[in-house]
Amino acid sequence: RVYDLFMDDIPYDEWFRYLQGLFLEYGINNGIIAELACGTGEMLRRFSEAGYEMIGLDLSEEMLTVAREKCREDVLLLHQDMREFELYGRVAAMFCICDGMNYICNKKDLQKVFHQVSLYLEDGGIFLFDMKTEFFYREILGSRILADNRENASYIWENIYHEEEKLNEYLLTVYEAVEEESDLFVRTDEVHRQKAYKIDEVRECLEKEGLSCLKIYEALTKNTPTKKSERVYFVVQKAAQERRKV
Known part of the structure; x- marks a missing residue:
């Protein structure tokens, strides 16, 4: 609750419209979406109310307790570390915002997160995340x-x-x-x-896990990031696996 008190200037509605717009652009208009580092559930609530099936996971039990109060009963909340999270099956999309990925403080752990994302993302699925810049x-x-x-x-x-x-x-x-x-x-x-990661470092870790970086945007825009960008968004897709010929 203290977190929400001091985050009252965050434009969650604008963030939601931006993320939803990107998902729709890449064909994600139904199915299950998972949010990594979901915090107190502000984005979970908005996506759920818009008709999406939502899963939220976070390392903080206190955050999840607040999220439970905000979200509909059908939103699944999991107390898990995103470096080693487990889901019950694959999902159509995932996202992680509000610099949740910046809390992953070394490339080895960043690779672990992307490995789990690739493991539980459907072929062709979309992963959106932001990062604050150097x-x-x-x-x-x-x-x-x-x-x-x-x-x-x-x-x-x-x-x-x-x-x-x-x-x-x-x-x-x-x-x-x-x-x-x-x-x-x-x-x-x-x-x-x-x-703070360089874009090339992030792209390298993604590619090792079969994840393609489709676009990188200045936060809440479709503009190419500059040297003075404060936050950037990554639009990532899991490559479809080729079927073996019998």
Whole structure:
């Protein structure tokens, strides 16, 4: 709930329209869609209400608890790590947004994610995901201290970008009221790490798992990314397997 409180400026409706438009462009208008790192279920809810069969998986039980409250009963929620997730069968499409893929902090683990995606994606299926760029971490975040204060919660975010490793680290301290209008607050300290990847690194990992990178876009557009792009979207397709002649 604190996550949702401080993410209230995220344009989820715009993100949904953009993703749905891409899925429709590549023929994904029905079937099952899985969201990796689904968080509190904002996108799951929107896709489900639009008529899609949805599966959401996340590493955080707390996030999934909130997602359960938001989503319809027929949305399947799984407490799983996307580096080694398991589904009950193949799905028509998958997506992972809000820089969920940047939390995969080395190429070996990135390869593991793409392996699982390829394993559970139908032939010809589509995988959409976004990534924040090196430019964003270096020039926009850098080494800064951010803070926000609300009526019942506040946070302090100390950001550090390690340029040599292309690793972004932030130390997050959150204060949350025990109950509304209470003078008692609970303090939580978290450390988050995200990795900036070059596009060629991502494409190489995809191709090793039989996944073709069809398009790479500037976030929420159909434009080619530039050196100053802060977030990019990858449109990926699993190649259809050739049938053996008998």
